[in-house]
Amino acid sequence: MSVMAKPLAHAHGHEEHDHEAELRKEHLLLDPKPRGEMNAMVMDMMGGTTWKFWVVAAIMGALVLWGLVYSWGMMIVNGLGLAGVNQPVYWGLFLVHTVFWIGISHAGTFVSALLRVFKAEFRRPFTRAAELMTTFSLAQAAVMIFAHMGRVWLAYWMFPLPNQRQLWPNFHSPLMWDFLAINTYLLSSTMYLFLPLIPDLAMARDRSTGWRKKLYSILALGWRGTEGEWTHLRHALNIFAFAILPIMFSVHTIVSWDFAVAMRPGWSSTIFGPYFVVGAIHSGVAAVGMVLVAVRALMKNMDYFIRPEHFDALGKLMLIISMAWAYFFFNDFMVQWYGGDKWTDELLHFHEAGKWGWIWFLMLICNIAVPWLTLWNKTVRRTPWAMFIIGLLINVGMWAERFIIIPVSLSINRMPFRWGDYEPGVEVPIFIGSLAFFILLYMLASRILPLVPVWEVQEGQMAHSIRKYGKEPVVTVSDLE
Amino acid sequence: MAKNHNIPEFKAEWKEGEQGKWGMAIDMDICTGCNACVAACAMENNVPFVGEEDAGYGRGMHWIRIERLWEGKYPEIKTEFQPVMCQQCGSAPCEPVCPVFASVHSQAEKLNVQVYNRCVGTRYCANNCPYVVRTFNWFDYDRPEPLNNQLNPDVTVRQRGVMEKCTFCIQRIHKAQDQANSEGREVFDGEVQPACAQACPADAIVFGRIDDPESRVSKLAKQGRGYKLLEDLNTLPQVTYLQGGSHVRNG
Amino acid sequence: MTEKNMLLALFQEIDPAAHAVDKLRAMGIDNEHVNVISGTPITEAMLGRPHQWTNVPRLAMGGAIGGLFVGIFFAFGTPALYPIYVGGQPLFPVPPSIVVMFELTMLGIMLSTFLGVFLDARFPSYSPKVYVPEISDGYIALLIDCSPEQEEEVKKAMTEVGAESVKTAEVQPL
Numbered sequence: 087m088s089v090m091a092k093p094l095a096h097a098h099g100h101e102e103h104d105h106e107a108e109l110r111k112e113h114l115l116l117d118p119k120p121r122g123e124m125n126a127m128v129m130d131m132m133g134g135t136t137w138k139f140w141v142v143a144a145i146m147g148a149l150v151l152w153g154l155v156y157s158w159g160m161m162i163v164n165g166l167g168l169a170g171v172n173q174p175v176y177w178g179l180f181l182v183h184t185v186f187w188i189g190i191s192h193a194g195t196f197v198s199a200l201l202r203v204f205k206a207e208f209r210r211p212f213t214r215a216a217e218l219m220t221t222f223s224l225a226q227a228a229v230m231i232f233a234h235m236g237r238v239w240l241a242y243w244m245f246p247l248p249n250q251r252q253l254w255p256n257f258h259s260p261l262m263w264d265f266l267a268i269n270t271y272l273l274s275s276t277m278y279l280f281l282p283l284i285p286d287l288a289m290a291r292d293r294s295t296g297w298r299k300k301l302y303s304i305l306a307l308g309w310r311g312t313e314g315e316w317t318h319l320r321h322a323l324n325i326f327a328f329a330i331l332p333i334m335f336s337v338h339t340i341v342s343w344d345f346a347v348a349m350r351p352g353w354s355s356t357i358f359g360p361y362f363v364v365g366a367i368h369s370g371v372a373a374v375g376m377v378l379v380a381v382r383a384l385m386k387n388m389d390y391f392i393r394p395e396h397f398d399a400l401g402k403l404m405l406i407i408s409m410a411w412a413y414f415f416f417n418d419f420m421v422q423w424y425g426g427d428k429w430t431d432e433l434l435h436f437h438e439a440g441k442w443g444w445i446w447f448l449m450l451i452c453n454i455a456v457p458w459l460t461l462w463n464k465t466v467r468r469t470p471w472a473m474f475i476i477g478l479l480i481n482v483g484m485w486a487e488r489f490i491i492i493p494v495s496l497s498i499n500r501m502p503f504r505w506g507d508y509e510p511g512v513e514v515p516i517f518i519g520s521l522a523f524f525i526l527l528y529m530l531a532s533r534i535l536p537l538v539p540v541w542e543v544q545e546g547q548m549a550h551s552i553r554k555y556g557k558e559p560v561v562t563v564s565d566l567e
Numbered sequence: 568m569a570k571n572h573n574i575p576e577f578k579a580e581w582k583e584g585e586q587g588k589w590g591m592a593i594d595m596d597i598c599t600g601c602n603a604c605v606a607a608c609a610m611e612n613n614v615p616f617v618g619e620e621d622a623g624y625g626r627g628m629h630w631i632r633i634e635r636l637w638e639g640k641y642p643e644i645k646t647e648f649q650p651v652m653c654q655q656c657g658s659a660p661c662e663p664v665c666p667v668f669a670s671v672h673s674q675a676e677k678l679n680v681q682v683y684n685r686c687v688g689t690r691y692c693a694n695n696c697p698y699v700v701r702t703f704n705w706f707d708y709d710r711p712e713p714l715n716n717q718l719n720p721d722v723t724v725r726q727r728g729v730m731e732k733c734t735f736c737i738q739r740i741h742k743a744q745d746q747a748n749s750e751g752r753e754v755f756d757g758e759v760q761p762a763c764a765q766a767c768p769a770d771a772i773v774f775g776r777i778d779d780p781e782s783r784v785s786k787l788a789k790q791g792r793g794y795k796l797l798e799d800l801n802t803l804p805q806v807t808y809l810q811g812g813s814h815v816r817n818g
Numbered sequence: 819m820t821e822k823n824m825l826l827a828l829f830q831e832i833d834p835a836a837h838a839v840d841k842l843r844a845m846g847i848d849n850e851h852v853n854v855i856s857g858t859p860i861t862e863a864m865l866g867r868p869h870q871w872t873n874v875p876r877l878a879m880g881g882a883i884g885g886l887f888v889g890i891f892f893a894f895g896t897p898a899l900y901p902i903y904v905g906g907q908p909l910f911p912v913p914p915s916i917v918v919m920f921e922l923t924m925l926g927i928m929l930s931t932f933l934g935v936f937l938d939a940r941f942p943s944y945s946p947k948v949y950v951p952e953i954s955d956g957y958i959a960l961l962i963d964c965s966p967e968q969e970e971e972v973k974k975a976m977t978e979v980g981a982e983s984v985k986t987a988e989v990q991p992l
Binding site: 122253254266274278280289308311312314317319325326541545 | 855867872914928943951
């Protein structure tokens with residue numbers, strides 16, 4: 087489907103052909119296969135589940151039962167006392183993990199919306215894999231939000247619906263802004279996941295039998311691919327891509343305002359908005375890298391769709407975002423350090439030299455040193471297992487950042503008589519449960535949903551070609567939209 | 568749409584008296600740190616006992632605490648005791664952050680009231696309180712027989728997952744107001760005594776109407792020795808601490 | 819357009835399909851009587867067909883305005899219905915209201931865009947339709963509505979231009 091330009095002069099050789107062959111091997115979008123073959127590859131990915139898969143799924147299921155059902159159930163029945171929170175550290179790992187999961191959710195939107203808007207073609211094969219991460223991680227964030235509540239069975243009181251007691255929630259509260267923002271983001275990402283999935287569901291419908299055919303027929307809504315249907319879909323996707331970006335920025339900004347509007351030393355910082363957004367993208371893109379390495383290693387035919395070029399591009403992004411994070415962190419730190427307010431001084435000292443000082447250093451090493459020392463190197467970027475480890479370390483670093491901001495900062499306040507310490511309790515099994523739940527959901531989705539948006543890949547392949555510029559074969563991209 | 572003339576757009580425009588009605592003056596020079604106020608408050612308000620381990624881990628439920636402040640080294644130590652309870656801030660930072668309006672400002676008593684049956688336990692209010700005076704029910708606390716006989720029927724018992732704090736013994740304020748109404752008069756100065764003020768053997772805690780310039784608490788508050796905790800945060804607390812000499816000042 | 823007695827011509831490449839559209843127009847079968855079904859989005863201009871209108875952007879604008887009104891209700895209506903004073907803040911605080919109105923406007927855009935696709939494309943629709951599975955394998959199908967007399971001519975013309983197959987369209991369950 088791509089047009090091969092004939093060389094202008096007959097000066098041959100296989101140098102040019104080799105160069106072209108190299109380009110094709112390197113770039114998915116220059117290496118088209120017939121659509122039917124790609125469809126078969128994607129359908130193949132969903133089948134042929136081995137017993138090993140079910141063993142891992144069973145383990146994940148067991149962890150979910152232990153962490154989310156048993157441990158959380160015990161906490162609901164007995165009280166928040168089973169967690170590690172106390173006076174003054176009223177928020178601990180639950181809030182850390184809420185922010186962590188919302189941060190990871192920015193991965194999907196970043197890849198499918200921001201990269202689409204900037205016409206970064208390399209996003210094509212993995213937008214769906216990233217968007218699935220968004221939906222599933224937002225589900226985990228919701229688990230954490232519900233888990234931190236003292237009387238979670240009354241959580242519906244935060245819903246602004248007319249009721250017979252004529253009560254309304256308090257929109258002065260950042261928690262209500264969170265409620266609106268996170269729900270908007272969750273609904274929007276799920277819709278943005280579903281819309282481009284429809285043509286692939288139609289493809290799956292056409293190529294399956296039995297219960298799968300029934301499922302896909304229902305979900306594909308009767309899609310055929312008429313001019314009208316494509317027009318509506320394309321317009322909707324453009325609107326979604328542009329509109330979901332301000333939502334993405336606003337969600338983590340509003341989450342950061344949970345802390346920034348409070349009058350605590352270390353929290354009342356005006357830079358928290360952009361700092362948190364960049365931090366979320368940092369952990370999100372790193373997590374996308376991890377998921378892609380896993381998916382490529384574990385799923386059939388994925389190595390055709392996801393190539394070292396994709397890790398290369400992600401790695402460059404991770405490096406730049408790490409620099410942006412370092413900029414915002416230093417901004418926040420420098421201004422606090424210089425200002426010299428007595429309580430902020432105490433807090434900064436506690437961050438670096440207190441009981442959890444090693445976490446503060448871990449944060450800096452994982453978020454700055456690790457990316458800056460590795461991601462400038464092309465070979466490292468193109469090595470999947472290296473990218474997995476780097477992504478993992480960045481996520482550890484971002485976890486550490488949120489740990490410092492929440493429980494460690496809460497230990498210090500303006501009343502030294504009420505400074506306190508934090509020791510995690512039942513938050514740990516609940517987090518393990520949510521991690522297992524995320525993995526389990528992803529594993530099950532990989533069996534049911536076509537993980538690669540084949541129509542988008544084909545669209546990209548149609549738009550890419552190799553032409554001769556002077557003597558060099560170069561990649562050209564046409565704007566087919 | 569209702570416009571409350573008590574809350575103009577900017578707090579700077581609030582007039583004195585609009586900020587509060589009930590207040591306290593606590594004399595740190597006479598407080599001996601005996602903790603009678605702490606015990607009395609716990610008895611009056613059904614504050615639960617959490618046990619030694621939880622108390623050590625910062626889970627104590629006391630609504631009032633005695634802070635011990637000292638200067639110098641043994642044997643030349645100067646000590647001070649400061650009872651700290653909810654300051655009933657005129658501009659309380661705990662109020663706007665509650666998502667369900669469980670922490671609100673009562674327009675009648677001009678106090679910060681915690682609505683137990685509305686609280687869903689997000690604990691944002693506690694994080695935003697600069698005085699760290701709010702406590703949380705981490706469990707449902709037992710009162711094995713015969714301790715349950717000690718419960719005060721005027722005050723509710725809170726469920727696990729609910730936030731609580733000092734209320735200036737609002738049940739006593741209401742009782743006094745009901746009594747005064749039935750007798751067709753105003754509450755006179757000193758008629759309402761919260762449990763802490765009642766129990767203090769040194770009479771260090773004085774309670775009354777701060778919007779009445781003739782009340783004992785107003786006169787004490789206007790003395791040169793008076794200061795407010797963390798005043799520059801502009802929370803407009805309704806408790807004035809009296810402290811003389813060159814002692815350590817908190818904040 | 820009743821989908822009976824229609825011809826379905828399948829093409830593998832875009833150029834023959836575009837020529838076919840021209841040929842059909844030359845034979846007197848205008849754009850109204852030809853529908854294009856494909857496995858990847860093909861803009862109308864690529865086939866020389868008129869612009870396809872869609873209501874989705876207008877519905878999105880409508881949703882934005884609807885969302886804004888809901889946001890205004892939450893920010894200013896609910897405190898009027900349930901006036902509670904907190905933290906020395908005014909009853910109708912401006913900065914938090916901006917946050918609320920923004921989020922609900924965005925939610926309005928997203929929901930109405932999504933539902934707009936359903937509305938415009940008449941989804942979900944499970945009744946049997948003219949379709950062949952080859953379309954999701956990347957083929958371009960021209961659905962031609964012509965009079966019975968013209969059928970033979972059309973079939974010949976399509977095959978000439980390079981159609982893989984031309985046959986009578988069959989309605990099948992999707």
